[in-house]
Amino acid sequence: xxxxxxxxxxxxxxxTINGQLLLNVPRVVLAQGQCVVLRGRNGVGKTTLLxxxxxxxxxxxxxxxxxxxxxxxxxxQRFYRNEVVYLHQQPYLxxxxxxxxxxxxxxxxxRQGTQLNKTIDEALEWAGLTHLAQRxxxxxxxxxxxxxxxxxxxxxSPQVLLLDEPVAGMDREAREQTYALIxxxxxxxxxxxxxxxxxxxxxxxxxxxxxxxxxxxxxCGEAEYGAEVAKA
Amino acid sequence: xxxxxxxxxxxxxxxxxxxRDLWEIIAISFGVSLRxxxxxxxxxxxxxxxxxxxxxxxxxxxxxxxxxxxxxxAVVVGLxxxxxxxxxxxxxxxxxxxxxxxxxxxxMVLCFPILVAMSHSAIQAGDRRAWETALTLGAHWWxxxxxxxxxxxxxxxxxxxxxxxxIIAEVGCSMMVGGNILHYTRNIPTAIALETSKGAFAQxxxxxxxxxxxxxxxxxxxxFFRGRGGLA
Numbered sequence: 001x002x003x004x005x006x007x008x009x010x011x012x013x014x015x016t017i018n019g020q021l022l023l024n025v026p027r028v029v030l031a032q033g034q035c036v037v038l039r040g041r042n043g044v045g046k047t048t049l050l051x052x053x054x055x056x057x058x059x060x061x062x063x064x065x066x067x068x069x070x071x072x073x074x075x076x077q078r079f080y081r082n083e084v085v086y087l088h089q090q091p092y093l094x095x096x097x098x099x100x101x102x103x104x105x106x107x108x109x110x111r112q113g114t115q116l117n118k119t120i121d122e123a124l125e126w127a128g129l130t131h132l133a134q135r136x137x138x139x140x141x142x143x144x145x146x147x148x149x150x151x152x153x154x155x156x157s158p159q160v161l162l163l164d165e166p167v168a169g170m171d172r173e174a175r176e177q178t179y180a181l182i183x184x185x186x187x188x189x190x191x192x193x194x195x196x197x198x199x200x201x202x203x204x205x206x207x208x209x210x211x212x213x214x215x216x217x218x219x220c221g222e223a224e225y226g227a228e229v230a231k232a
Numbered sequence: 233x234x235x236x237x238x239x240x241x242x243x244x245x246x247x248x249x250x251x252r253d254l255w256e257i258i259a260i261s262f263g264v265s266l267r268x269x270x271x272x273x274x275x276x277x278x279x280x281x282x283x284x285x286x287x288x289x290x291x292x293x294x295x296x297x298x299x300x301x302x303x304x305x306a307v308v309v310g311l312x313x314x315x316x317x318x319x320x321x322x323x324x325x326x327x328x329x330x331x332x333x334x335x336x337x338x339x340m341v342l343c344f345p346i347l348v349a350m351s352h353s354a355i356q357a358g359d360r361r362a363w364e365t366a367l368t369l370g371a372h373w374w375x376x377x378x379x380x381x382x383x384x385x386x387x388x389x390x391x392x393x394x395x396x397x398x399i400i401a402e403v404g405c406s407m408m409v410g411g412n413i414l415h416y417t418r419n420i421p422t423a424i425a426l427e428t429s430k431g432a433f434a435q436x437x438x439x440x441x442x443x444x445x446x447x448x449x450x451x452x453x454x455x456f457f458r459g460r461g462g463l464a
Contacts, residue, residue: 056364086368092361095383104379105369156370 006031006065007159007191008053008084013062015048023049023059024215030160030191035182035205038195040212046195047089049212050162053193055080082109085158089165091149093137098129098148101137105156123151127181143174150181154188161185163194179205236433243438253414254438261419264332265400268339273392276347281377283348284355285363295352301345307404309341314408330411335419338405343395350394354387355380390457397450401443 008030015023022045030036030053040046051057055077064076066083085105093101102120103111111119124130127147132140137148146166153161166182167175183205186192194205211218246254282288283295315321317329328334362383366376381388403421410417412426420439427436 051364054368056367081367081370081372084368086364088361088365090361092359092365094362094365094379104366104371108370108372108375152369 007067009065010053011063011065013049013052014060015045015052015057016060017048021215023052023212025049025217028053028210028217030193032159032191033186033189034207035186035192035194036208036210037206038193038210038212040195040197042197044197044212045215046197046212047164049217050086050164050193050195053160054084054086054162056086082156083159084162085153085156085160086162087146087149087153087164087166089168090142091145093140093145093148093152095138096136097133098135098137098140099124099133101148102152102155105152109156119155123155126154127151141174143170143177146170146174146178147181150178150185154185158190160191160193163192165196165198166194168196168198239433239437242434243436243441246434246438247441251438254435256415257418257420257423257439258442260332260417261400261421264335264406264419265339265396268336268399269343269392269396271336272340272344272347272395276344276391276395277351277381277388280348280351280355281381283352285377285380298345298348298352302349304342304345305404306338306342306402306406307408309338310405310408313338313341313405317409329409330413330417332410332417334409335406335417338409339399339402342402342405343399346398347391347395350391351388354384354391357387358384386457386459390454393450393453393457397447400446 006029010028011026013023013025013028014021028049038046038049048057052059052062052073055073059073062073064071064073066076066079071079094104099120102123103116106116106119120133121130124133127150129144129147129151132144132148137145140148150166163182167178170178182192182194186205192205209220211220279294283291313334314329316323317326317334318324319329328337358380362380363376366379367373371379401421403425406412406417406419407422407425410419410422412418412422418426420443424436424439424443427433427439
């Protein structure tokens with residue numbers, strides 16, 4: 001799906017933190033149904049880039065193109081809330097049940113009553129997490145939290161999903177279950193960007209591979225990525 | 233002078249037989265303090281949130297001022313309000329001196345810094361991912377703010393309880409701006425001061441018992457909320 005139409009494009013993106021240039025990215029594009037793997041060392045600015053793209057952190061400068069229309073980052077806030085969802089490395093689940101967590105975003109989109117319950121039931125079933133519906137969300141395991149966070153994002157049908165180290169600290173089984181869910185989301189047409197510092201996390205999901213180093217973003221092929229993984 | 237045991241016995245008798253004057257004083261005390269805490273809490277929570285989540289000019293000055301106000305003696309607040317509300321004062325036309333409204337204003341000034349300081353600590357110590365998660369799931373800033381407050385609700389409840397404990401027992405301000413008028417502005421602390429000066433200890437002890445029981449209940453509630461906050 002590498003030739004899909006671009007959904008979200010950032011150009012001339014710059015971000016300075018404490019007087020030090022962290023990001024200087026001429027262009028970064030996410031296309032429909034495309035999964036982009038963003039690799040880089042710890043502290044290189046992956047999370048900052050993702051948060052800027054999610055509208056959670058203001059850049060020093062950048063221009064946003066969303067479905068071909070040009071916006072400033074501030075103007076783009078309007079569609080961020082409906083079209084782009086960001087998941088933290090350790091996703092935050094609100095102090096309420098799993099079901100209420102999934103309902104959170106839906107309620108802000110005006111869903112309620114039977115329609116809301118039906119959407120939640122379907123989502124839980126889709127991810128095989130029906131048994132967790134009434135559980136206290138903060139008490140779930142890391143893998144369960146990540147999967148609940150993924151379906152909490154999925155029910156909102158965002159155009160773009162930004163995942164920050166989605167399998168960090170998970171055991172193999174939880175990692176595989178999470179990869180499987182991400183893969184299914186990608187097939188559904190979401191543009192996905194996955195940030196990872198772990199060179200072992202190629203995960204076979206990527207349509208494109210980017211490397212962030214020394215403020216610059218560099219595209220690299222899967223083979224090159226794999227070679228660098230082997231070197232690292 | 234009555235013996236302590238006789239006075240205590242009479243105090244219990246007054247409480248348990250529903251002595252009209254005594255229970256009226258208790259009702260005035262709770263009425264004034266509950267209004268004060270009710271009016272102050274929303275403003276204090278907004279200020280606390282702004283201090284924790286935004287950076288604006290004068291923020292540090294405001295934090296220092298609030299912390300300084302924590303040590304402000306009630307009698308000094310009473311004196312300042314007395315000067316403002318007295319006939320010749322700048323707010324004399326409002327004719328509030330020696331009214332319950334003046335007592336409410338005084339108690340609002342007294343509980344505001346406690347509410348802000350404790351709520352600020354609770355919100356500051358909360359997980360910032362809650363704010364970002366709420367926003368990325370489509371919440372408006374004010375909905376995200378309410379979500380963050382819900383997440384730290386036990387800390388905020390502890391702040392409210394501590395603020396209430398501060399004002400229900402204060403005597404200096406209520407005495408100065410309320411005037412200790414029977415059936416109108418006489419509350420528990422001012423009544424205790426008056427009855428003791430008259431040598432009528434029974435009513436003073438009865439009211440003191442109410443404050444002691446209240447202090448126990450409030451401290452139990454604070455411990456409970458802090459404990460829940462730690463578990464959440």
